[in-house]
Amino acid sequence: MSGLTNEEENAKLVQQARSAPAAGAKTSSTIISSSPYHGLWALTNRELKKWYKNPVILLLSLIQPVLWLGLFGKAMNFGAIFTEGGLNIPGLNIPKEVINQLGGMLMLNIFGTYDYFSFLAVGMLSFIIIFTAMFSGMSIVWDRRLGTLNKVMSTPVARGSIVMSKVISSVMRSLVQAAIVLVLAILLGMDTSHMSLLGVIGTFASLALLSFGFSAVFLMLALRSTNQNTQMAVVNLLNLPLLFGSNALFPANLMPEWLQAFVRVNPISYATDIGRQLLLGAGGMSSLAFDFAYLGAFAAVFSIVGILLSWRLLTK
Amino acid sequence: MQIRDLKRVFNGSVVAVGGVTFDVYEGEIFGFLGPNGAGKTTTISMLTTLLRPTSGTATVCGFDILKEPNEVRKRIGVVPQEYTADEDLTGYENIMFCADLYGIPRRISRERADELLKLVELESAKDRKVETYSGGMRRRLELACGLINHPRVLFLDEPTLGLDVQTRAAVWEYIRRLKEEYGMTLFLTTHYLEEADSLCDRIAIIDHGKIVRIGSPRDLKDSLGGDVIELGVQGAEDDLAQLISSVQHVKEVKRVAPSEYRIKSELGEVTAPMIIDALRSKGYRVSKISLTRPTLDQVYLELTGRSIREENGDRTQAMRQRMIMRRARM
Ligand SMILES: Nc1ncnc2c1ncn2[C@@H]1O[C@H](COP(=O)(O)OP(=O)(O)OP(=O)(O)O)[C@@H](O)[C@H]1O
Ligand SMILES: [Mg+2]
Numbered sequence: 212m213s214g215l216t217n218e219e220e221n222a223k224l225v226q227q228a229r230s231a232p233a234a235g236a237k238t239s240s241t242i243i244s245s246s247p248y249h250g251l252w253a254l255t256n257r258e259l260k261k262w263y264k265n266p267v268i269l270l271l272s273l274i275q276p277v278l279w280l281g282l283f284g285k286a287m288n289f290g291a292i293f294t295e296g297g298l299n300i301p302g303l304n305i306p307k308e309v310i311n312q313l314g315g316m317l318m319l320n321i322f323g324t325y326d327y328f329s330f331l332a333v334g335m336l337s338f339i340i341i342f343t344a345m346f347s348g349m350s351i352v353w354d355r356r357l358g359t360l361n362k363v364m365s366t367p368v369a370r371g372s373i374v375m376s377k378v379i380s381s382v383m384r385s386l387v388q389a390a391i392v393l394v395l396a397i398l399l400g401m402d403t404s405h406m407s408l409l410g411v412i413g414t415f416a417s418l419a420l421l422s423f424g425f426s427a428v429f430l431m432l433a434l435r436s437t438n439q440n441t442q443m444a445v446v447n448l449l450n451l452p453l454l455f456g457s458n459a460l461f462p463a464n465l466m467p468e469w470l471q472a473f474v475r476v477n478p479i480s481y482a483t484d485i486g487r488q489l490l491l492g493a494g495g496m497s498s499l500a501f502d503f504a505y506l507g508a509f510a511a512v513f514s515i516v517g518i519l520l521s522w523r524l525l526t527k
Numbered sequence: 528m529q530i531r532d533l534k535r536v537f538n539g540s541v542v543a544v545g546g547v548t549f550d551v552y553e554g555e556i557f558g559f560l561g562p563n564g565a566g567k568t569t570t571i572s573m574l575t576t577l578l579r580p581t582s583g584t585a586t587v588c589g590f591d592i593l594k595e596p597n598e599v600r601k602r603i604g605v606v607p608q609e610y611t612a613d614e615d616l617t618g619y620e621n622i623m624f625c626a627d628l629y630g631i632p633r634r635i636s637r638e639r640a641d642e643l644l645k646l647v648e649l650e651s652a653k654d655r656k657v658e659t660y661s662g663g664m665r666r667r668l669e670l671a672c673g674l675i676n677h678p679r680v681l682f683l684d685e686p687t688l689g690l691d692v693q694t695r696a697a698v699w700e701y702i703r704r705l706k707e708e709y710g711m712t713l714f715l716t717t718h719y720l721e722e723a724d725s726l727c728d729r730i731a732i733i734d735h736g737k738i739v740r741i742g743s744p745r746d747l748k749d750s751l752g753g754d755v756i757e758l759g760v761q762g763a764e765d766d767l768a769q770l771i772s773s774v775q776h777v778k779e780v781k782r783v784a785p786s787e788y789r790i791k792s793e794l795g796e797v798t799a800p801m802i803i804d805a806l807r808s809k810g811y812r813v814s815k816i817s818l819t820r821p822t823l824d825q826v827y828l829e830l831t832g833r834s835i836r837e838e839n840g841d842r843t844q845a846m847r848q849r850m851i852m853r854r855a856r857m
Pocket of ligand 2: 567569608617684
């Protein structure tokens with residue numbers, strides 16, 4: 212700014228300021244919408260803008276699931292173990308066709324599909340959802356640190372909108388990412404023989420519910436936090452157990468009893484279960500209806516708790 | 528705006544604001560002065576409904592901050608101590624974001640955003656990301672954001688912190704103009720006393736969470752009751768306060784350092800030579816002397832002791848302060 216604004220320019224500025232509708236001041240309170248949702252879209256839009264304007268973040272967030280897909284999915288070729296190459300026991304003269312058929316049956320029994328890659332690809336869809344949800348918690352910590360949160364809270368925006376906007380933007384972000392992961396997986400050789408449009412839509416609906424619930428959970432954990440390191444530690448602590456304690460990477464029925472119990476309450480398992488049934492035509496852990504009901508309840512309960520907590524915790 | 532016995536205690540023991548009571552009249556510029564950690568920001572946070580008071584209450588624009596916080600929020604604008612604009616967005620997007628938070632219809636908010644960007648001279652930079660802005664530009668953007676809802680009361684927490692002389696002058700110019708144009712009430716804190724002196728209609732000086740004096744700059748200066756003589760005595764270890772106060776017209780003597788004194792007196796120009804004589808007759812040599820008519824600085828020093836105070840605040844506060852400075856430099 213030039214502090215040396217000359218007289219002329221100054222006069223112009225004053226003129227402009229004058230022409231401003233001074234009456235606006237009097238009517239200001241009346242034009243402000245009293246809808247409790249008016250800030251929701253503004254806040255969501257801001258989050259999304261920050262995201263799509265910075266494609267590097269999008270790319271970085273895709274690297275991990277894609278690496279896992281490539282490394283685990285392709286390297287752990289469980290299918291090969293159960294074919295003639297793997298099941299070649301000397302002395303026993305089992306015909307090739309029998310071995311291959313047996314192997315196929317085994318794979319189908321254990322993973323519900325003929326190749327591990329497809330099995331894992333569905334798990335990776337849930338993985339990216341959890342990953343994004345964790346970072347939505349981080350963003351509220353940043354907003355608090357930088358004072359943005361205070362600024363927002365000094366406006367008539369409903370407190371619940373602050374949390375909901377983060378949840379919604381996280382859901383939208385993670386669905387886009389999941390779509391990209393799915394496309395990449397298909398390009399890398401995921402089994403598409405059972406896929407249908409309806410199946411894909413159903414899968415994404417379940418992912419949306421999963422994202423809704425987990426974003427709300429991680430935001431709640433972050434509501435009171437002022438330190439991004441603490442938040443990071445919490446995220447890291449929950450990250451792997453949540454993932455490994457589900458059927459995303461490995462079938463649950465081969466796990467020890469206690470772990471299976473955990474898998475059964477872990478919402479990730481239900482989203483993955485839906486995905487495998489709808490995308491791969493695999494036999495499920497439970498019925499589709501039950502899966503959806505479980506995820507729906509999970510999403511509903513935690514977003515309601517999140518909104519209630521935000522009323523209490525955001526104002527200190 | 529009426530503030531009644533407003534009090535805030537942190538963590539059960541840190542008394543940030545220890546019960547303040549005052550009124551701010553409609554249309555005035557009210558200055559809130561005090562050393563670091565005096566409780567200024569805490570008071571503003573309570574009045575802007577960000578912090579719940581431990582006890583006491585206040586009304587802003589006739590609405591109770593506890594019972595009808597949303598009505599208060601609709602009518603106030605806040606320019607916080609920190610830079611809160613989103614760095615990843617442009618100046619224009621930031622303003623529109625603020626407008627949307629108030630639910631102002633697009634048609635009106637576009638018009639206002641243009642008008643405000645013009646006002647704070649950010650028109651040419653409005654489509655640049657805020658991360659490329661200088662400290663002064665950020666400040667002005669904050670100002671514009673705080674005005675988007677045409678508030679009845681605008682809260683400014685150290686609006687000129689970290690700005691150069693020109694930008695500071697310009698910011699005050701905007702503030703003055705705003706008051707004239709929109710007739711709004713301004714509640715601000717600052718550490719620049721000359722500014723407060725020339726701008727504010729009334730000033731409250733707060734220290735340790737208590738209001739120590741309140742009134743117009745004129746009243747405050749008058750309340751000092753006379754001129755101030757500052758005196759240095761060479762090599763004197765003894766307390767000379769007794770001796771000095773025996774001089775005619777001297778009203779009060781304070782020993783501010785082992786060999787330095789601050790003396791309040793009427794008719795300073797007459798008293799000063801008399802003090803020098805009195806000291807000399809006892810064998811002391813005056814090494815330096817200065818005579819000042821009261822300024823707000825002196826009122827402030829008088830009431831709060833030292834001019835700069837080490838912040839004894841907690842770590843978060845210090846961190847935040849550092850962050851502000853880091854960002855201000857960028
Ligand atoms: N969240 C908090 N938790 C604990 N103590 C706090 C908190 N916020 C402020 N305080 C303390 O309350 C006191 C008043 O702080 P406040 O920020 O209101 O001071 P201030 O007058 O605005 O100072 P400055 O001029 O440095 O901005 C300080 O001692 C500070 O450490
Ligand atoms: Mg402060």
